[in-house]
Amino acid sequence: MAIMYRLLRHKGAAFGAAVIALVVILAAAASILYPAGPFEMVGGTFEPPFQHAYPLGTDGLGRDVLTSIVYGTRVSLLVAVVSTVVAVTIGLLVGAVSGYFGDRLDDLLMRITELFQTIPSFIFAVVLIAIFTPNIGSIVAAISIVSWPPVARLVRGEFLAIRHREYVEAAVVLGVSTPRIIFVEILPNVISPVVVLASLMVANAILLEAGISFLGLGDQNLMSWGYMIGEGRSTIRDAWWLSVFPGIAIVVTVLALNLIGDGLNDALNPRLARGVRA
Amino acid sequence: MSDTPILRIAGLSVALPPGADRAHAVHELSLDLHPNRTLCVVGESGSGKSLAALAVMGLLPPEVRAVAGTIELEGQNLLALPERAMRRIRGRRIGMVFQSPMTGLNPVMRIGDQIAEQFRFNGRDLGVDPRRRGIELLDSVGLPEPAKLLDTYPFRLSGGQRQRVMIAMALALEPSVLIADEPTTALDVTTQVQILKLLRELQERHRLAVMFITHDFGVVSEIADEIAVMRHGELVEHGAASRVLEHPVHPYTKQLLAAVPSLEPPPRAPVKAPIVLQAQALQKTYRSRDRLFGRHREVAALRNVDLAIRRGEVLGLIGESGSGKTTLGRVIVRLLQADSGSITIDGTEVSQLPRRQYRPYRKRVQMIFQDPFSSLNPRRTVGQIVAEGLLAHGMPAAQAHARAREFLRIVKLSEQAAERYPHEFSGGQRQRIGIARALALEPDILVADEPVSALDVSVQAEVLELFEEIRVRLQPAMLFITHDLRVAAQICDRVAIMRRGEIVEEGPTAAIFATPRHAYTQELLAAVPGKSQPVLGHSAPRPVLPIVAEIEPT
Numbered sequence: 001m002a003i004m005y006r007l008l009r010h011k012g013a014a015f016g017a018a019v020i021a022l023v024v025i026l027a028a029a030a031s032i033l034y035p036a037g038p039f040e041m042v043g044g045t046f047e048p049p050f051q052h053a054y055p056l057g058t059d060g061l062g063r064d065v066l067t068s069i070v071y072g073t074r075v076s077l078l079v080a081v082v083s084t085v086v087a088v089t090i091g092l093l094v095g096a097v098s099g100y101f102g103d104r105l106d107d108l109l110m111r112i113t114e115l116f117q118t119i120p121s122f123i124f125a126v127v128l129i130a131i132f133t134p135n136i137g138s139i140v141a142a143i144s145i146v147s148w149p150p151v152a153r154l155v156r157g158e159f160l161a162i163r164h165r166e167y168v169e170a171a172v173v174l175g176v177s178t179p180r181i182i183f184v185e186i187l188p189n190v191i192s193p194v195v196v197l198a199s200l201m202v203a204n205a206i207l208l209e210a211g212i213s214f215l216g217l218g219d220q221n222l223m224s225w226g227y228m229i230g231e232g233r234s235t236i237r238d239a240w241w242l243s244v245f246p247g248i249a250i251v252v253t254v255l256a257l258n259l260i261g262d263g264l265n266d267a268l269n270p271r272l273a274r275g276v277r278a
Numbered sequence: 279m280s281d282t283p284i285l286r287i288a289g290l291s292v293a294l295p296p297g298a299d300r301a302h303a304v305h306e307l308s309l310d311l312h313p314n315r316t317l318c319v320v321g322e323s324g325s326g327k328s329l330a331a332l333a334v335m336g337l338l339p340p341e342v343r344a345v346a347g348t349i350e351l352e353g354q355n356l357l358a359l360p361e362r363a364m365r366r367i368r369g370r371r372i373g374m375v376f377q378s379p380m381t382g383l384n385p386v387m388r389i390g391d392q393i394a395e396q397f398r399f400n401g402r403d404l405g406v407d408p409r410r411r412g413i414e415l416l417d418s419v420g421l422p423e424p425a426k427l428l429d430t431y432p433f434r435l436s437g438g439q440r441q442r443v444m445i446a447m448a449l450a451l452e453p454s455v456l457i458a459d460e461p462t463t464a465l466d467v468t469t470q471v472q473i474l475k476l477l478r479e480l481q482e483r484h485r486l487a488v489m490f491i492t493h494d495f496g497v498v499s500e501i502a503d504e505i506a507v508m509r510h511g512e513l514v515e516h517g518a519a520s521r522v523l524e525h526p527v528h529p530y531t532k533q534l535l536a537a538v539p540s541l542e543p544p545p546r547a548p549v550k551a552p553i554v555l556q557a558q559a560l561q562k563t564y565r566s567r568d569r570l571f572g573r574h575r576e577v578a579a580l581r582n583v584d585l586a587i588r589r590g591e592v593l594g595l596i597g598e599s600g601s602g603k604t605t606l607g608r609v610i611v612r613l614l615q616a617d618s619g620s621i622t623i624d625g626t627e628v629s630q631l632p633r634r635q636y637r638p639y640r641k642r643v644q645m646i647f648q649d650p651f652s653s654l655n656p657r658r659t660v661g662q663i664v665a666e667g668l669l670a671h672g673m674p675a676a677q678a679h680a681r682a683r684e685f686l687r688i689v690k691l692s693e694q695a696a697e698r699y700p701h702e703f704s705g706g707q708r709q710r711i712g713i714a715r716a717l718a719l720e721p722d723i724l725v726a727d728e729p730v731s732a733l734d735v736s737v738q739a740e741v742l743e744l745f746e747e748i749r750v751r752l753q754p755a756m757l758f759i760t761h762d763l764r765v766a767a768q769i770c771d772r773v774a775i776m777r778r779g780e781i782v783e784e785g786p787t788a789a790i791f792a793t794p795r796h797a798y799t800q801e802l803l804a805a806v807p808g809k810s811q812p813v814l815g816h817s818a819p820r821p822v823l824p825i826v827a828e829i830e831p832t
Contacts, residue, residue, distance in 0.1 A: 165652050165653075166647040166648070166649055166652045166653035167652065167653050167654055167663075169645075170647060170653055170712070170715065170716075171666065172613060173611045173612075173613065173644060174640065174644070174667035174719065175637055175640030175641060175667065175670045175671060176666060176667070176670040185655055188657040189657055
């Protein structure tokens with residue numbers, strides 16, 4: 001728990017953690033706060049923000065912007081967290097096998113990884129969703145598929161470095177089975193950089209999802225921040241609040257995740273922490 | 279005793295950052311350096327000897343500070359000098375040679391350019407021709423073809439050659455003081471002899487005042503005029519070399535001297551037990567291939583190596599770096615596969631067995647590693663580490679952990695150690711954990727690869743005692759790999775001398791040490807530092823133990 005302590009002493013990370021905690025609470029409490037749901041037409045059209053009933057205004061169909069943002073947290077978090085978990089799992093497996101066994105298998109797996117890395121990730125994700133039907137499952141799958149290669153590369157590098165440490169060789173000599181060496185002896189030692197990378201991947205996944213929804217390829221049944229910006233785009237000069245508030249939500253959430261990633265990096269690698277943070 | 283001191287350290291205290299295990303890395307240290315004399319500062323790791331040297335150079339790391347005392351170079355207090363002025367002292371007035379010849383030179387710069395840098399930043403006004411001076415310098419440290427060497431990159435040089443280059447660089451601007459921090463520790467013994475000789479010659483030629491930092495009393499007895507012994511940052515004993523070596527006063531000095539293993543092998547009866555491990559005609563060649571163009575480089579690490587070890591016997595495998603001794607150890611525990619040849623355990627050929635069929639033999643052949651820091655997984659508790667092998671061979675968890683505790687006790691660690699993580703232990707304790715891990719499987723064959731090389735002498739003596747005890751109690755056939763002939767003399771029944779992948783000589787330890795036949799063995803024995811110093815070296819006390827199996831057979 002020393003790591004938690006170090007993390008929360010990092011001012012940026014503490015702020016980031018507070019923001020993410022708030023986002024998680026909003027996502028969980030959305031249906032209690034706004035039982036009617038985000039698609040309900042509650043007021044007049046294009047009501048400007050900071051009025052009494054609808055603090056962030058309403059859109060062209062009279063839907064409450066604040067309600068939509070609160071419900072949007074659900075989609076953003078769900079997509080980001082699930083796709084990151086899937087991507088990290090794929091990346092860990094590919095990287096671990098590649099780095100541990102080396103040689104031909106490594107060559108093969110790394111060429112495949114490179115194949116994925118040569119295609120710009122956003123366009124690749126859009127193509128994948130266009131091929132599948134656009135729903136939340138395919139969005140998660142697409143984001144996972146474009147996000148795992150950096151994890152695989154990172155894990156492979158760490159495995160290559162640790163593979164020939166004496167404690168791993170000792171395990172081989174003791175007769176410990178290969179899967180156990182990979183998962184019990186080596187993996188716990190490579191997990192810290194992966195955790196840092198994962199926190200940044202969540203942020204990236206939120207951006208990807210927003211971009212996909214913005215293009216209208218999102219799940220039509222779910223309210224998301226990207227969809228809101230996409231919808232508000234055409235009326236941005238008359239109703240700026242339709243695009244600006246979800247935009248702020250994205251910026252703040254992504255920033256918070258980046259700060260956490262930064263803090264995690266310092267907390268997990270105390271020796272690399274830059275200077276004395278007085 | 280010569281004239282006035284050139285460098286005076288008086289009452290120097292170096293403070294450690296708050297939260298360190300002690301307040302001062304160096305506490306009230308006073309030492310004088312005289313021209314043409316060598317002061318050896320001796321101490322174990324953490325004694326503050328290196329920080330004292332760095333304080334003289336003004337190169338203390340940012341978190342430690344010199345808080346009291348003075349360092350006077352011909353009357354000028356270096357501690358009071360601003361960084362700009364200090365920069366003119368370094369190199370010009372005080373030269374320094376560091377420990378690691380492998381990382382001390384910039385790998386992407388030619389030797390000549392690195393030497394020339396000395397003049398660029400320090401000697402603009404000296405009007406030297408860097409090339410001509412470079413040739414002179416390399417020549418003076420005994421490097422062949424200096425002109426050609428100036429244009430080569432460091433990777434082409436051996437460790438000893440690099441250390442010569444570093445010495446040449448330290449002396450480039452003709453300083454009057456030379457600080458050498460463990461300059462020969464990373465070198466092979468035969469190279470070490472040459473470097474020590476070179477340092478002595480250079481000292482006489484330039485009337486250098488040398489501060490030589492080391493942990494090795496053998497080296498000390500070769501070159502010291504004066505000896506200062508440090509412990510926990512304090513100077514415990516200081517005096518003329520012969521006096522300190524022959525009549526040490528402080529108990530710590532006595533203890534350090536006593537911990538140096540003797541080069542005189544104790545009498546040992548030949549072991550008559552049956553042969554457990556036999557290796558025949560082992561060959562191993564490393565090939566590196568340039569994948570794109572198919573060019574490759576070959577290094578023969580093992581050429582036709584034969585060896586046999588009996589139950590309860592310790593065979594010492596002695597060699598310098600690159601001799602193939604580590605490769606041989608790894609082939610025997612099957613971390614590496616030999617290209618050809620056979621390995622038999624109790625008469626069964628095992629080297630050709632496929633992985634799955636070899637698995638039961640893993641239990642019987644165990645290894646102890648050199649580095650007590652990288653050989654233990656930092657994320658697992660000591661109990662888990664020691665029990666891992668037992669679990670891998672199918673012992674139920676509760677039983678395995680109970681046995682792990684038992685073996686921790688055998689290596690003289692408390693059973694509570696099982697709950698703790700490796701970083702909570704010292705180097706010597708960690709090495710004991712590594713030994714417990716290997717012993718837990720009760721192997722018939724134990725390969726120990728330089729198991730005491732990374733340890734301080736006093737800790738080394740304790741671990742060697744433990745090995746002696748293991749030999750008596752558990753009677754494995756042991757392959758003890760070492761570069762240190764003193765250690766080999768104390769622990770081995772027989773020794774095999776290895777050079778360039780071949781065993782050049784093999785026989786009972788006492789016979790080989792008394793009458794080495796092969797020229798290389800003679801050279802190795804002649805190179806042992808401090809061999810002519812009779813006060814060095816006490817035989818390790820033989821623990822008298824009943825030969826009873828205290829451990830229930832599994």
